[in-house]
Amino acid sequence: MKKSENTGQNKKHRELGLSIIPAIIMVLFVFFWQAAVDFFNVQPFILPGPITVFKAIYDERNLLLTHILVTLGEALAGLGVAIFLGIVFGLLMGYCKPVRIALYPIFVITQTIPLIILAPLFAIWFGFGFLPKVIIVVLMCFFPISITFTQDLIKSDEDMDSILKVMGASKWKSFRLARIPQALPGLFSGLKIAVTYSITGAVISEWIGAKQGLGIYMTRAMTSFKTAVLFADVFIIIVLSLVLYKLVELIEKRFVKRIDYV
């Protein structure tokens, strides 16, 4: 039977109410930050107030935009490759145990190599352009996608497997009908982790050497003590990551709700 809609609505209201809390905290934080900077008369090159930061964003908007586009391009390209690889390897490892046993440790090792070492190496091998950044983003993002996806793909329900087998389903068919849909929520949690990594990944690789991008813009701001610009840069990175995250969440809501093959 249908669940009582009333309680559903109440729950929704309550959740909406709770989601305001982080916004309030953020506003309070910004307010105290500004107040503290004003009160103690802190030099803007040490700690700029929020107003100075927003002014910096406004003043530098044209320059920021070109850098944003470069970084976003790298992040999205890397993310695209990572999603493709993550899904392919997730499926392979979820379906085939030998593949999982062979690849899993290697995947873990790729995550233990410090990026701060890899980025300059890639700069030596591939130059200062687009490609090395994309590789770094791929390295950071494909791991959470493939691992969370695999983990949900191998969750087995003995009764469900039995029923499907009696119905005459092959191993692959069982996998397609029961396991893949069951693992989609896992895939999306991996995606959410990956998108939050993607912008940061691109920025870190730009630090080491790039012609354009938020990362190199950040190092320039740092070396010339334009602390407000540095903060502006960080603010943009946060916003970009949040937007990507929200986007994945929206797709998930649409997609996971609608899975139905008949």
Add this chain to the structure above:
Amino acid sequence: MDNSIRIKELNMVYTGLADDDGTGLGVLSNVNLKVQANEFVSILGPSGCGKSTLLKIIAGLEKDYEGEIYLGNDNPKYKRVPVCYMLQKDCLMPWRSLLSNVLLPIEIKKGDLKKAREEIQPLISEFGLAGFENYRPRQLSGGMRQRAALLRTYLMDGEIMLLDEPFGALDEITRMQMQDWLTLVWGKHRKTVLFVTHDIDEAIYLSDRVLVMSERPGTINGEINIDFERPRKREMILTSQYSEYKKSILKFLKT
């Protein structure tokens, strides 16, 4: 097709368990049984007696046993025999609508889904699911979910139905409704039914014949023919004949 079940000298031993002393754990020991075509037979036994394993063997899910099994003329060890199989857990896929859950056997067989969707409309009503075709399992009551699972089981296209405690997780009232309703459907469509349960009243109420199994290693201790006429009435529980049946079942359970 002949839809009888014949089992001869079935033995099964689990090996490689943690507390194994080398001889293995006997699960089934010398099980012999015959179910006539279109007969409704219950297997009653204490939990862990191997009755679920027996159904698994008949369904072709377990092959590591000794003895002979024939479904009609086919041995499920060597040839896939289509059977209908149902468990206590409804195993409905939460991301599918009721209708697409029910149609799963046809989808797996690569049957004509469009045609099937039209053809099963009367069955949907008969199974009391009309109007709920597009609901997700979580939106349905326990009884409805189990009826959906039973309809899906029915569409598995075998003439033999293996039901493993299908109503075990339901509350008493829903279970009685489901029993009445299973008898009704069975009366209309007549398949061979092998019904596993640990509920004595359920076994007597539903079956033509009750087989009682012993504790592990399970074997058939005895069988009781239930001669109440169909359709069965709940009031038969008050007759002396009913008490006799129950008494002999209890006796077999103890030995």
